[in-house]
Amino acid sequence: MKTVVNLTQQSVIGEIENVLDTYPHHPYQQAFAIPDLRQELVAFVLSRIPCLYSAVSAEQISLENLEKEECSINHRVPRSALEQQIHLQNLIHQGIYTLFREKSDWISHHLCETVQPDSEPSHWFG
Numbered sequence: 001m002k003t004v005v006n007l008t009q010q011s012v013i014g015e016i017e018n019v020l021d022t023y024p025h026h027p028y029q030q031a032f033a034i035p036d037l038r039q040e041l042v043a044f045v046l047s048r049i050p051c052l053y054s055a056v057s058a059e060q061i062s063l064e065n066l067e068k069e070e071c072s073i074n075h076r077v078p079r080s081a082l083e084q085q086i087h088l089q090n091l092i093h094q095g096i097y098t099l100f101r102e103k104s105d106w107i108s109h110h111l112c113e114t115v116q117p118d119s120e121p122s123h124w125f126g
Helices: 006-020 025-031 035-046 063-074 081-102 104-114
Strands: 002-006 053-059
Touching: 002 006, 006 035, 006 053, 006 081, 025 081, 025 104, 035 081, 081 104
Parallel strands: none
Antiparallel strands: 002 053
């Protein structure tokens, strides 16, 4: 039996990790560590690019096989691999900016909840 695998989604998730690594930990990496916001970023990017799917058997579903299949995507899409990567990175940056702007109050609220004053060390003792 074959399973349909969204190769684009795997690629987008990996590239989001790479792009977020270039942003400061606070507030960007912390905010997009929130699963709901991370999912919105993935959806933002996926809704703006064509998705490629592959049917694979259960035995073929492994990271190594998906990476090999992902490489063949570059041969089926008219853009060069570098153009694809730059386009994807630009969409991710745009998504980060858009979501931060639209959800700034929500993000602030959730980031403030994660900091608990009792658990921070006292600064009184220098």
